Amino acid sequence: MGAQQFVVAVAGATGAVGREMLKILEERDFPASKVIALASSRSAGSTVPFKNTELLVEELTEASFQGVDIALFSAGGSTSEKFAPYAAAAGCVVVDNSSAWRMDDRCPLVVPEVNPDDLDWHNGIIANPNCSTIQMVVALKPLHDAATITRVVVSTYQAVSGTGQKAIEELERQVRGLMGGQEVENKVYPHRIAFNVLPQIDVFLENEYTKEEMKMVHETKKIMGDDSIRVTATAVRVPVFFGHSESVNIETAKKLTAKEARAVLAQAPGVRVLDNPGEKIYPMPINAGGMDDTYVGRIREDDTIENGLNLWVVADNLRKGAALNAVQIAETLAARGLVRVQDRNVFETK
Amino acid sequence: MGAQQFVVAVAGATGAVGREMLKILEERDFPASKVIALASSRSAGSTVPFKNTELLVEELTEASFQGVDIALFSAGGSTSEKFAPYAAAAGCVVVDNSSAWRMDDRCPLVVPEVNPDDLDWHNGIIANPNCSTIQMVVALKPLHDAATITRVVVSTYQAVSGTGQKAIEELERQVRGLMGGQEVENKVYPHRIAFNVLPQIDVFLENEYTKEEMKMVHETKKIMGDDSIRVTATAVRVPVFFGHSESVNIETAKKLTAKEARAVLAQAPGVRVLDNPGEKIYPMPINAGGMDDTYVGRIREDDTIENGLNLWVVADNLRKGAALNAVQIAETLAARGLVRVQDRNVFETK
Numbered sequence: 248m249g250a251q252q253f254v255v256a257v258a259g260a261t262g263a264v265g266r267e268m269l270k271i272l273e274e275r276d277f278p279a280s281k282v283i284a285l286a287s288s289r290s291a292g293s294t295v296p297f298k299n300t301e302l303l304v305e306e307l308t309e310a311s312f313q314g315v316d317i318a319l320f321s322a323g324g325s326t327s328e329k330f331a332p333y334a335a336a337a338g339c340v341v342v343d344n345s346s347a348w349r350m351d352d353r354c355p356l357v358v359p360e361v362n363p364d365d366l367d368w369h370n371g372i373i374a375n376p377n378c379s380t381i382q383m384v385v386a387l388k389p390l391h392d393a394a395t396i397t398r399v400v401v402s403t404y405q406a407v408s409g410t411g412q413k414a415i416e417e418l419e420r421q422v423r424g425l426m427g428g429q430e431v432e433n434k435v436y437p438h439r440i441a442f443n444v445l446p447q448i449d450v451f452l453e454n455e456y457t458k459e460e461m462k463m464v465h466e467t468k469k470i471m472g473d474d475s476i477r478v479t480a481t482a483v484r485v486p487v488f489f490g491h492s493e494s495v496n497i498e499t500a501k502k503l504t505a506k507e508a509r510a511v512l513a514q515a516p517g518v519r520v521l522d523n524p525g526e527k528i529y530p531m532p533i534n535a536g537g538m539d540d541t542y543v544g545r546i547r548e549d550d551t552i553e554n555g556l557n558l559w560v561v562a563d564n565l566r567k568g569a570a571l572n573a574v575q576i577a578e579t580l581a582a583r584g585l586v587r588v589q590d591r592n593v594f595e596t597k
Numbered sequence: 598m599g600a601q602q603f604v605v606a607v608a609g610a611t612g613a614v615g616r617e618m619l620k621i622l623e624e625r626d627f628p629a630s631k632v633i634a635l636a637s638s639r640s641a642g643s644t645v646p647f648k649n650t651e652l653l654v655e656e657l658t659e660a661s662f663q664g665v666d667i668a669l670f671s672a673g674g675s676t677s678e679k680f681a682p683y684a685a686a687a688g689c690v691v692v693d694n695s696s697a698w699r700m701d702d703r704c705p706l707v708v709p710e711v712n713p714d715d716l717d718w719h720n721g722i723i724a725n726p727n728c729s730t731i732q733m734v735v736a737l738k739p740l741h742d743a744a745t746i747t748r749v750v751v752s753t754y755q756a757v758s759g760t761g762q763k764a765i766e767e768l769e770r771q772v773r774g775l776m777g778g779q780e781v782e783n784k785v786y787p788h789r790i791a792f793n794v795l796p797q798i799d800v801f802l803e804n805e806y807t808k809e810e811m812k813m814v815h816e817t818k819k820i821m822g823d824d825s826i827r828v829t830a831t832a833v834r835v836p837v838f839f840g841h842s843e844s845v846n847i848e849t850a851k852k853l854t855a856k857e858a859r860a861v862l863a864q865a866p867g868v869r870v871l872d873n874p875g876e877k878i879y880p881m882p883i884n885a886g887g888m889d890d891t892y893v894g895r896i897r898e899d900d901t902i903e904n905g906l907n908l909w910v911v912a913d914n915l916r917k918g919a920a921l922n923a924v925q926i927a928e929t930l931a932a933r934g935l936v937r938v939q940d941r942n943v944f945e946t947k
Binding site: 398399400402404419422423426437438439442443444445446447451454455456477478479481483485486487488492494496505524525527529530531532533544545546547549550551552555557559 | 748749750752754769772773776787788789792793794795796797801804805806827828829831833835836837838842844846855874875877879880881882883894895896897899900901902905907909
């Protein structure tokens with residue numbers, strides 16, 4: 248008897264994350280009897296590579312999900328808000344990469360290494376967390392289990408690919424221009440990103456934190472299932488193409504030595520410890536590209552508080568931070584027999 | 598009666614910081630009757646620009662300081678260890694930019710906006726702090742005076758110019774190589790810096806922090822004159838040419854709202870508040886280049902602790918972080934009539 252096969256749709260298939268989703272479905276040999284590429288009318292009719300062929304991109308409509316089992320969405324918040332309910336109403340399970348559904352109580356927010364059991368109560372739409380949150384919780388969950396994290400102070404060093412293909416092109420164009428002695432324009436970011444750092448990711452909120460910073464605060468609590476973890480974040484864009492890095496300071500209820508933290512992390516799913524300062528071995532974005540693991544290094548005790556640790560966390564933001572995590576959610580759904588929407592009326596279609 | 602004029606020597610005049618020192622002496626019209634450029638035998642005989650002329654670079658020797666009033670050193674730790682005592686023995690006051698004398702109890706460690714009075718007890722050698730420490734204490738001192746800082750968690754985003762001219766060339770060479778599709782080498786840094794971030798600045802110590810990180814811990818206490826301020830640091834190199842940035846989280850004994858902190862900083866010497874998120878105004882390295890002020894923005898309350906604040910601090914690392922601070926020390930010495938060494942026997946010459 249063969250394993251069950253699924254009809255899979257990728258909505259937003261022409262974007263940076265959509266293409267990565269197709270690549271990862273292929274790499275991991277996801278049990279798909281058929282893969283459908285969906286995008287806006289603007290991209291419909293183009294093709295995207297998948298296995299040894301090209302998929303013709305179809306227009307994403309309310310009717311796209313008839314007969315589809317799993318839809319991976321990476322088409323932006325408003326597209327997802329509109330179309331994900333139609334998919335769920337059709338019985339298709341959506342794994343959505345936008346921020347539209349993340350804090351919705353009807354939707355689990357899942358990192359398979361951290362809270363796979365939250366998939367059990369899904370209603371057809373499952374949210375994929377923000378990239379910087381995913382890699383942080385993969386590193387923090389095992390430490391939380393071992394010593395109960397009470398506070399997190401995180402500063403990020405985020406790659407431009409997190410913004411999308413146009414931002415990758417902007418960094419490259421600006422670097423080439425500056426190297427040629429030219430003035431350069433910024434279109435994607437509010438300021439130049441080449442040879443600069445921007446202490447702004449996403450828009451500013453009422454409290455003067457950015458939306459990205461508050462995502463790290465709220466999503467961490469929801470994924471870890473613990474509202475008592477206090478998180479404060481500073482999210483910063485750096486002129487790196489691929490790979491987000493994070494400087495993470497944590498306070499725990501129970502003392503954890505650096506050695507103990509290293510041992511806990513060495514056993515943790517999805518984590519790879521790279522921590523040998525004597526040999527200049529630590530995580531870096533240039534080594535994380537194309538990798539599935541979240542890399543943790545520079546693990547050291549912070550003696551300014553009783554139970555403090557500093558960590559340096561790096562991952563491929565397009566893979567673990569987006570496409571890979573979505574595919575891993577789909578795999579977990581498949582393994583647990585959860586690829587069917589029971590109640591198709593939880594989300595309102597409009 | 599004209600103002601007093603001094604004979605000034607710049608040791609290490611051909612380096613990135615030495616050249617900046619000459620530029621700043623000129624810009625600020627330092628009262629110098631003569632400026633002497635000193636460097637190692639390798640550079641002796643070359644010239645460096647100063648005002649409308651070129652200074653002939655002389656070899657730095659034990660005898661270089663006869664008749665010199667003030668020597669600005671930026672020639673590396675071992676050169677400074679060897680030659681600064683000869684300068685002091687000759688009655689010349691040394692302002693040294695290396696780390697050699699910073700934690701020596703005989704030497705004040707000074708940021709003129711923070712602890713000018715420590716110059717009063719100098720013995721001929723005054724230490725200029727580490728670049729990342731200088732800009733941080735300029736921003737923190739007024740907040741410490743207002744609310745008593747108890748703990749600092751800082752993550753840095755440091756430019757390659759902090760390493761010197763060779764590192765500037767390395768980033769440029771690597772960027773050009775990668776843009777041309779070539780493999781690139783790293784000579785200055787342990788890993789590639791172009792489109793990457795390196796969580797290592799300076800060497801690793803026994804406690805697995807880097808020397809740069811521990812400089813921020815120890816120097817902050819000495820400059821602020823308060824051993825009770827607890828500092829934990831993560832120092833990171835980013836692919837930026839000029840301008841260090843810092844994400845700083847502080848805890849204070851007394852509550853300070855973001856608004857109050859902004860008001861305190863707006864009055865502080867050497868600080869410029871750039872904090873209007875609605876207009877996307879915040880400090881960035883591209884705006885700090887060539888500027889004297891330390892820029893502070895993203896000032897916001899951290900509600901994970903009772904009295905917490907997050908700040909984003911940026912300055913020109915070659916100016917305020919090095920050459921400008923040294924010249925400001927010299928100016929303060931001159932204004933206070935402290936440009937003579939009273940006891941020439943404090944430091945041993947060898």
